[in-house]
Amino acid sequence: MLIDTKFLSDNLAEYKAALKKRGSKINLDELISLGEKRKSLLIESEKLRHERNQLSSALKEKPTEQVIQKGRELKEKIQGLEEELAKIEPLISEQLMTVPNLIHADSPLGPEENKKTLRTQVEPPKFDFTPLDHEQIGTQLDLIDFERGAKVTGSKFYFLKNEAVLLEFALVNFALSKLTKLGFVPVITPEMIKDDILKGMGFAPRGPETQMYGIENTDLSLIGTAEHTLGGMHAQEAFNSKDLPRKYVGFSSCFRTEAGGYGKFSKGLYRVHQFDKVEMFIYCKPTESEKMHQELLSIEEEIWNDLEIPYRVVDLSTEDLGAASYRTYDIEAWMPGRDGGSYGEVTSTSNTTDYQSRRLNIRYKDNDKLDFVHMLNGTALAISRALVVILENNQQKDGSILMPKSLHKYLPFELIKPR
Numbered sequence: 001m002l003i004d005t006k007f008l009s010d011n012l013a014e015y016k017a018a019l020k021k022r023g024s025k026i027n028l029d030e031l032i033s034l035g036e037k038r039k040s041l042l043i044e045s046e047k048l049r050h051e052r053n054q055l056s057s058a059l060k061e062k063p064t065e066q067v068i069q070k071g072r073e074l075k076e077k078i079q080g081l082e083e084e085l086a087k088i089e090p091l092i093s094e095q096l097m098t099v100p101n102l103i104h105a106d107s108p109l110g111p112e113e114n115k116k117t118l119r120t121q122v123e124p125p126k127f128d129f130t131p132l133d134h135e136q137i138g139t140q141l142d143l144i145d146f147e148r149g150a151k152v153t154g155s156k157f158y159f160l161k162n163e164a165v166l167l168e169f170a171l172v173n174f175a176l177s178k179l180t181k182l183g184f185v186p187v188i189t190p191e192m193i194k195d196d197i198l199k200g201m202g203f204a205p206r207g208p209e210t211q212m213y214g215i216e217n218t219d220l221s222l223i224g225t226a227e228h229t230l231g232g233m234h235a236q237e238a239f240n241s242k243d244l245p246r247k248y249v250g251f252s253s254c255f256r257t258e259a260g261g262y263g264k265f266s267k268g269l270y271r272v273h274q275f276d277k278v279e280m281f282i283y284c285k286p287t288e289s290e291k292m293h294q295e296l297l298s299i300e301e302e303i304w305n306d307l308e309i310p311y312r313v314v315d316l317s318t319e320d321l322g323a324a325s326y327r328t329y330d331i332e333a334w335m336p337g338r339d340g341g342s343y344g345e346v347t348s349t350s351n352t353t354d355y356q357s358r359r360l361n362i363r364y365k366d367n368d369k370l371d372f373v374h375m376l377n378g379t380a381l382a383i384s385r386a387l388v389v390i391l392e393n394n395q396q397k398d399g400s401i402l403m404p405k406s407l408h409k410y411l412p413f414e415l416i417k418p419r
Helices: 006-012 014-023 028-060 065-098 133-138 147-151 163-181 195-201 227-233 284-305 357-362 381-391 406-412
Strands: 117-120 185-188 192-194 221-224 238-240 246-255 275-283 311-315 327-335 341-350 363-366 370-374 374-382
Touching: 006 014, 006 028, 014 028, 028 065, 117 185, 117 284, 133 381, 163 185, 163 246, 163 284, 163 374, 163 381, 163 406, 192 195, 192 227, 195 221, 195 227, 195 357, 227 246, 227 275, 227 357, 227 374, 275 284, 275 370, 275 381, 284 311, 284 327, 284 341, 311 341, 327 381, 341 381, 357 374, 374 381
Parallel strands: 185 246, 238 363
Antiparallel strands: 117 311, 192 221, 246 275, 275 374, 311 327, 327 341, 341 374, 363 370
């Protein structure tokens, strides 16, 4: 159930302000005008149907030629109105799908570079040698093979090998253990998703703007994150109020075309077409979503503190928000191998309020009243980027890599040694 044109009209100033903050050119006045036209067509159609129903009793008796002619005229008019409605309704639905969410009042205004750093945690390491980037480390220690990945699949695919494989599973177990102890229900999700669920989540399954791999001759796409499937899990359902908040931690492989992404930093594992990810997802009452958003951010910070990685928390600016996002925080970790050392995004958490739940019709029942839930998502660990920062920050002068203490119980080694 999308927002409708009446809802837009009733909240026009708020939506126009949000579009301006996003730098969006969507014409809401035109959309509302289409909605008004649709309404007038429906009213006129209903009026003519009522008139035809009244006429039908006369047609059952001995109708005059005038009554018969009137019946024909009403039928043609109704058919004409139905044809107009058939043209206008898809236009309205299509344009409504493009309207993004509202924006939190505290989100920084403007383009991507206007994001606000809220805090920086842990000083970056100081090396008494020139640090390598993770691609060099992975090649030297025989942990990552990009060349053969490209040979069998294509560019931006790779083989993980040796200790890197065990490190990946240690990271997954570490994240799942932490989240399940916090009450998150563990889920392994499907890795394909219907296009209508993706649209409901606010993602484009097809077309030049998509980041999704579509599956030919089906209405399915490969998921870009378990957020997609965890969000669609309760489509067309209603929670009982007492069962909220509902918290999930999902594991999946993720597939992204990264179309248009090569102008950004994309070296090695940082931007790839396939990677594994542990994702957090929450359904809650509207009054709880601000608190739940801070909880997701707190968990993300706890994970990076446990992994002993330097990071900073940023509040994304309005023009950099996804269409579904009301507010988004990123955690950017220190990457010593990137251009002499810089920060790069490793996790993200967004409050989408009722944007996705309206489109997927996900509600909760409280005292016999139905309302839309709020939905939130947050990265626990994107494994490929976690490998980047662990390898780069923990490298030693002799070429070995120290493992974070928090992972020792999940690994059969504490040090990856040079071969």
